[in-house]
Amino acid sequence: MSFKFLKLAPGDLLRDAVYRRLWTSILVSSLGGQITLLALPLTAAVLLNASPTQMGILQALEVLPFALFSLPAGVLLDRVRKLPVYIAGEVVLALAVASVPLAAVMGWLGMGWLYLVGFIIGAVHTTAGSAGQIVLTQVVPRERLVEAHAKNALASSGAEVAGPGVAGLLIKLVGAPLALAVDAVMLALSTLILRGIRVQETLPPRQSQDFWRELKAGLRFVRERELLVSMAIVVAAWNLFHNGAMVVQILFATRELKLAPQTVGWSYAAIGAGTVLASIYGHRISKRLGPGPCLVVGFATCGLGWLLLALAPSGPLGVVGFGAMLFVWGVGAVLMFINFLSLRQAVTPAPMLGRMTSTVRWLILLPAAPGALLGGWMGEHLGLRATLAFSGIGCVLVAAWAWNHPVLRGVRELPKPVEVLPA
Secondary structure (H helix, E strand, O other): OHHHHOOOOOOOHHHOHHHHHHHHHHHHHHHHHHHHHHHHHHHHHHHOOOOHHHHHHHHHHHHHHHHHHHHHHHHHHOOOOHHHHHHHHHHHHHHHHHHHHHHHHHOOOOHHHHHHHHHHHHHHHHHHHHHHHHHHHHHOOHHHHHHHHHHHHHHHHHHHHHHHHHHHHHHHHHOHHHHHHHHHHHHHHHHHHHOOOOOOOOOOOOOOOOHHHHHHHHHHHHHOOHHHHHHHHHHHHHHHHHHHHHHHHHHHHHHHOOOOHHHHHHHOHHHHHHHHHHHHHHHHHHHHHOHHHHHHHHHHHHHHHHHHHHOOOOOHHHHHHHHHHHHHHHHHHHHHHHHHHHHHHHOOOHHHHHHHHHHHHHHHHOOHHHHHHHHHHHHHHOOHHHHHHHHHHHHHHHHHHHHOOHHHHOOOOOOOOOOOOOO
8 A cells, every 4th residue: 555655755744654544534534524514503504594693602502611621621631541532532523413413303403402412512622622632742753743733734624625515415415414424424434543543652640649739730831831821812812703703604605695505515615725725835834934923824814814705795706705715714724723733732741731732722712602602692783794894803903913922923943842840
């Protein structure tokens, strides 16, 4: 099978069998995730005729578990092996997603069911998602984390190119709820791939520390590193505006632009085109600008995408504007997150990775649920277009603040981890 990798550079990460297996799992899981990304909100918006406020509640419940569980999850992750947690999360996701078509067939499906599924999805991403990020540091050397995250983004990007079209076709053929069954199958396949991965992980002894002391140590570690605090502030603001825009995005496409569900699916392939482009060139851009400035550029790019959609007219030009927004957002999100993830992992020693990851995720996602609820309220009372404009302007303003922040703009290369003395 080695002939498949003849075109790769001699030191390419994909030549490593363990990383290649992890990368393949991400690709398969992302393909299924594209179906859920479209089918779950379309089920609410089209089949259940959800209001903007109900869409806001659905989005808020997907991010609420981060506020509730991130901190304790970080302590527990530093006590256990990460790969089994990651695998278990894929299994739970598959079961949760598969429950939606089952409920639709049995006549049980309603917004309450979707609320529960959204909450479970968020809870899994809170725990298993953090574990998956740490598994990458066990497979890839720290100095190659930006490259690894860029390649992971390329796997997700490939899914974003093909996935939305497949999702749109499935939704047209069998309806949004039944299309989710395909995601459940893809998640099951991802689980089988992950089970073949072998990583070396040595858990540090923790007999002298209790749960609360370890939790406070994680909080203290993040608080004492200005880079982590600065990034958390910026990305938290991004999440506020992102979740506000996400609430109205599907509604804007289906109700303002009058797009059919299948057309929405095809339009979402534009995200894939943007993320593929940013994944291919993101590592080079980061090396040229530095990880900190590249992160801020990505942040501003997302804001410009939402502004573009807010100004899009109805009719054919509006459809083009919707696709252009998705493309621009895809570029910005990749530039932001490959550097954000790499910087926070590079600065953190291995024994603290679980608590750092969960603490930072808790901080950046605290505004997500309020942002979703605010987006739903604004969409219902001020209009969908006004909500998109609010997200775009707010994002650009915070990006301008971040560009003038010396800590963020001054990071030109990945820092080294600073070992932490026992409390």
